[in-house]
Amino acid sequence: MQKLHELKNNYFCPMIFADTHTHLYLDAFEDDRSEAIQRAFDVGVKYLFVPNIDAQTAKSVLELAQQFPNQIFPMLALHPTSVKSDYLQQISEIEKVLHEHNNLVKGIGETGIDLYWDKTFLKEQQESLEIHAQWAIKAKKPLIIHARESHKEIFEVLHSFKNQNLKGIFHCFSGDYQIAKQIVEMGFLMGIGGPLTYKKSTLPDVVKQFRLEHFVLETDSPFLPPVPHRGKRNESSYIPLIASKMAEIFNTDIEAIAKITTQNAITLFNIKDAFNYE
Numbered sequence: 001m002q003k004l005h006e007l008k009n010n011y012f013c014p015m016i017f018a019d020t021h022t023h024l025y026l027d028a029f030e031d032d033r034s035e036a037i038q039r040a041f042d043v044g045v046k047y048l049f050v051p052n053i054d055a056q057t058a059k060s061v062l063e064l065a066q067q068f069p070n071q072i073f074p075m076l077a078l079h080p081t082s083v084k085s086d087y088l089q090q091i092s093e094i095e096k097v098l099h100e101h102n103n104l105v106k107g108i109g110e111t112g113i114d115l116y117w118d119k120t121f122l123k124e125q126q127e128s129l130e131i132h133a134q135w136a137i138k139a140k141k142p143l144i145i146h147a148r149e150s151h152k153e154i155f156e157v158l159h160s161f162k163n164q165n166l167k168g169i170f171h172c173f174s175g176d177y178q179i180a181k182q183i184v185e186m187g188f189l190m191g192i193g194g195p196l197t198y199k200k201s202t203l204p205d206v207v208k209q210f211r212l213e214h215f216v217l218e219t220d221s222p223f224l225p226p227v228p229h230r231g232k233r234n235e236s237s238y239i240p241l242i243a244s245k246m247a248e249i250f251n252t253d254i255e256a257i258a259k260i261t262t263q264n265a266i267t268l269f270n271i272k273d274a275f276n277y278e
């Protein structure tokens with residue numbers, strides 16, 4: 001793989017974006033990972049936040065981040081769909097990696113509860129979310145939440161951490177107005193990705209009832225590509241497509257979307273050497 005210094009990073013790009021959720025280490029990028037990262041840089045997607053899935057991928061995320069410091073930021077947790085009978089073992093292995101690379105890791109995620117695929121391990125998923133929330137509070141890092149048919153269960157767990165300065169993102173937000181309102185009241189942000197651009201999406205109607213301060217952009221690549229790339233692989237260089245749909249919904253320009261959502265991400269993840277817009 002090419003190293004960062006071999007890639008051109010255009011600091012004079014008029015717009016700077018953050019992709020707050022990309023699984024760049026997956027096999028889907030095996031053949032062209034460097035090129036995909038370069039394409040993201042070329043369109044101004046300067047910050048890439050990469051969550052692992054399990055103990056195995058925790059190492060892949062770290063390796064990638066070490067090759068691209070200040071551009072690729074790891075986040076660590078056990079993904080809810082990877083919570084099985086060995087979850088405590090997995091969590092302890094991930095915790096070890098977290099301790100070894102505490103300064104490099106910018107977020108705890110993705111964690112959460114997924115009841116779409118399987119309800120067998122609900123109790124274990126709740127406990128896993130609790131453990132990750134404790135990590136986030138202790139390490140003062142944002143918590144990245146994956147929610148699928150489980151907002152009620154997640155709010156129940158997070159409620160027990162009230163007033164402990166727990167912050168984060170509901171990644172790939174897909175709820176209704178009431179759910180969005182609860183997320184905002186808890187001080188969490190909503191991660192908006194490709195589904196915003198889908199023809200039948202009800203997301204635009206929900207999103208426009210909130211201020212831009214409550215949103216960050218994400219691809220969740222290689223999954224959930226925005227229009228016109230549906231059915232193909234998603235990648236971070238498609239972030240401007242999502243930004244442009246946001247601009248349309250908020251009746252503003254894409255520069256304003258870039259500026260506010262990138263600032264939201266930089267502040268939440270506490271990125272020190274951030275590009276200064278002013």
Ligand SMILES: [Zn+2]
Pocket residue numbers: 021023051110220
């Ligand atoms: Zn994800």
